[in-house]
Amino acid sequence: MQLSRFPRVRLCHSPTALEPMERLSALLGGPRLFIKRDDCTGLATGGNKTRKLDFLMGAALAEGADLVITQGAVQSNHVRQTAAAAAKLGLDCRILLERRVPAMPAAYETTGNAFLDRLFGAEIAFRPTGADMNAECEALAAQARSTGRKPYVIPGGGSNPTGALGYVGCALELLGQANEMGLRIDHLVHATGSAGTQAGLLVGLEGCNAGIPVLGISVRAPRDRQEESVHRLAAATADLLGLGQGVARDKVVVDDGYVGPGYGQPTDAMVEAIDLTARHEGILLDPVYSGKGMAGLIGLIRQRAFAPDENIVFLHTGGAAALFAYEDLFRQTA
C-alpha cells in the first residue's frame, strides 16, 4: 500500500492533531472521546476534501490540465476547497452548484462557502435540484475541450478512488499517532456523504489489520444505499492500490438515524451537537455534516452503545464555513 506511487500535491497540513475532548466526555459521562482535527487541514478554512485534493490535483497536474471542473450543493465544502486549491495551483475553476436544499433563507446562496467560492475566483453556475450533476459537469468539460482547454473533472465530494487515497493516508496517519500515544482506539466515527472518506479509511485500516471499527453517520442516503456506495468505492480504491481484495461487506457500517428530513436540512439533534461542542470544547462543527455526525455519536452514547472505558475517535471533517448560512438556527442558543 504505497501512496507515493501516485501523483500528489501537498495542500494538506498534516498530521492533523489527535486530541482528547475532556469536557465533552465528562458531560456525557464517558466513553473517552478524542477528536481527529481534519477541520484543520490548512486549505481555505480546512476540511476533509483537502486530503482528497492532494491526489486529485496531483492527477490533474500530471495530465496537464489547465481547468478544473466540479460540482456540489450550494454550500458545498468540497467545491470551496477545490476552488482554493485551483487558485493556489494557477488552474481555472468552473463549478456547478445544485440548489439541493429547499426553503433556505436568501443569504444561503451568498454567504458561507458560496461567498468563499467567489473569493477564490471560481466561475459559478447554478442548477435546479435533482439535476444530473455529473452529466452537467461532463457537458461543461466537452464544451471546454471544444475550445482547446484541458479540463479535469472532479466528481462530487472528490469521491473516486484517486480522491479516496487521501483517506487511506489519513488511516495510516491516525494509526501511527495512536500507536505513538499508546492510545487504543475502539471506534472511529464520522459523517458520511459522498463515501470517499469512509471508503479510504476502511481500505487503510483494514489493509493494516488495525481492528478499528468505522461507523459512518449518514447525512443523506438511507443505510443500505450508503453502505453499498462505500463498499463499492472501497473495492475500487483497493484495486487502484493493487491490494488483492477490497473491504469485507460486513466492515462497512452506516447509521442513517440522524439525517432528519434530508440533506442539509436542520435537526434539533444537530443544533444541540454544535452547541455542546462549541461550549465545551471551543470547536466549531457544521450544520450539514459534522454536526449531524456528532449528533449521531452523542445519540449512540446516550443509548449506551459504547462501554464507559472505551476510546472513541470522532473524525472532524470540517465544514464550519457553512455555519454562517445557517445562522438563524442558532438565534435562540446564541
Ligand SMILES: *Cc1c(COP(=O)(O)O)cnc(C)c1O
Ligand atoms: C464532504 C464532507 C463530509 C463527507 O465526506 P464524504 O467523503 O463525502 O463522505 C463530511 N463532512 C464535511 C464537512 C464534508 O464537507
